Amino acid sequence: xxxxxxLGLYAAGAAAVFAVALTAAPLIIxxxxxxxxTSNEDEHMDTTDAGHGGHGAAAASASPADDVRxxxxxxxxxxxxxxxxxxxxxxxxxxxxxxxxxxxxxxxxYETSHEKDLHLIxxxxxxxxxxxxHPRHDGDGGWSIPFAFDAAGTYRVFADxxxxxxxxxxxxxxxxxxxxxxxxxxxxxDRAITTVDGLTVEVEGELVSGAESELTFxxxxxxxxxxxxxxxxxxxxxxxxxxxxxxxYLHVHPMGEPGDGETEPGPEIAFMATAPTxxxxxxxxxxxxxxxxxxxxxxxxxxxxxxxxxxxHAHDGGESHDxxxxxxxxxxxxxxxxxxGH
Ligand SMILES: [Cu+2]
Numbered sequence: 001x002x003x004x005x006x007l008g009l010y011a012a013g014a015a016a017v018f019a020v021a022l023t024a025a026p027l028i029i030x031x032x033x034x035x036x037x038t039s040n041e042d043e044h045m046d047t048t049d050a051g052h053g054g055h056g057a058a059a060a061s062a063s064p065a066d067d068v069r070x071x072x073x074x075x076x077x078x079x080x081x082x083x084x085x086x087x088x089x090x091x092x093x094x095x096x097x098x099x100x101x102x103x104x105x106x107x108x109x110y111e112t113s114h115e116k117d118l119h120l121i122x123x124x125x126x127x128x129x130x131x132x133x134h135p136r137h138d139g140d141g142g143w144s145i146p147f148a149f150d151a152a153g154t155y156r157v158f159a160d161x162x163x164x165x166x167x168x169x170x171x172x173x174x175x176x177x178x179x180x181x182x183x184x185x186x187x188x189x190d191r192a193i194t195t196v197d198g199l200t201v202e203v204e205g206e207l208v209s210g211a212e213s214e215l216t217f218x219x220x221x222x223x224x225x226x227x228x229x230x231x232x233x234x235x236x237x238x239x240x241x242x243x244x245x246x247x248x249y250l251h252v253h254p255m256g257e258p259g260d261g262e263t264e265p266g267p268e269i270a271f272m273a274t275a276p277t278x279x280x281x282x283x284x285x286x287x288x289x290x291x292x293x294x295x296x297x298x299x300x301x302x303x304x305x306x307x308x309x310x311x312x313h314a315h316d317g318g319e320s321h322d323x324x325x326x327x328x329x330x331x332x333x334x335x336x337x338x339x340x341g342h
Pocket of ligand 1: 116118119120132133134
């Protein structure tokens with residue numbers, strides 16, 4: 001790839017990711033790429049600002065390891081509190097919690113992000129039973145959704161939202177213990193091809209520690225490319241990446257969006273992603289086809305890679321580069337149980 005093209009892609013991709021997905025996190029700049037950032041700062045800032053307001057200034061000093069969210073019950077003055085959920089596997093109940101501000105008052109004003117005021121991820125600590133749902137706001141800082149856990153274990157709950165007064169994404173986390181016979185499902189190998197409900201999805205690309213890289217998912221059914229993906233919360237795909245171990249939360253978004261004149265409804269969905277550190281990541285791709293949302297899981301290991309080589313991992317694979325878009329929902333195809341709150 002020519003240097004100029006590489007820098008341009010890097011800047012555009014970075015802006016896209018940060019504008020929509022990582023707004024609360026400091027920008028990451030691989031040391032070797034600092035010069036590139038500097039020279040592209042203007043366009044980068046413009047695109048970023050279009051998303052959520054400037055935070056590029058803090059970027060230069062950030063280290064990749066800082067680029068994690070979803071590790072704390074309280075952040076930026078906001079706190080996830082009063083979490084309650086069904087206590088036993090299979091028990092139908094309600095998952096509820098409150099969000100408070102720095103003064104301890106209910107947080108009532110949210111900025112819509114990816115078509116929702118709050119996104120909720122629920123996943124077991126070992127990465128199993130991922131769910132992405134949208135609870136209902138009671139207007140006074142309380143959020144709830146009918147919920148049942150399929151299996152026992154300790155679950156992490158992530159609330160992802162943009163306080164209006166804050167203007168940047170906040171991701172808070174807490175845990176829920178669910179009683180029952182516990183069958184651990186440790187993930188011990190990478191997984192680049194997954195079949196769910198007859199859909200086979202393969203991911204190409206690599207995660208590289210501290211650098212942006214492009215991940216391209218190709219969707220087929222019965223060996224044929226799927227070109228009829230449906231917009232879901234404004235995009236053709238939605239990707240959540242969690243670091244194995246602490247489940248640090250990396251929320252990435254596709255390049256391109258429906259209706260931009262360039263992005264096709266499959267078979268490829270491309271994302272820009274930055275792994276904060278080397279190691280294994282659990283990826284969950286939400287996509288909608290035939291009116292049904294499905295979650296397709298993957299496992300990738302981020303290499304420690306030099307930042308120089310990292311740029312080359314941003315394949316200029318061709319199709320859908322551009323502004324990002326939306327959010328997804330759901331998990332194992334059982335959309336019926338948690339389609340509420342939309
Ligand atoms: Cu969501």
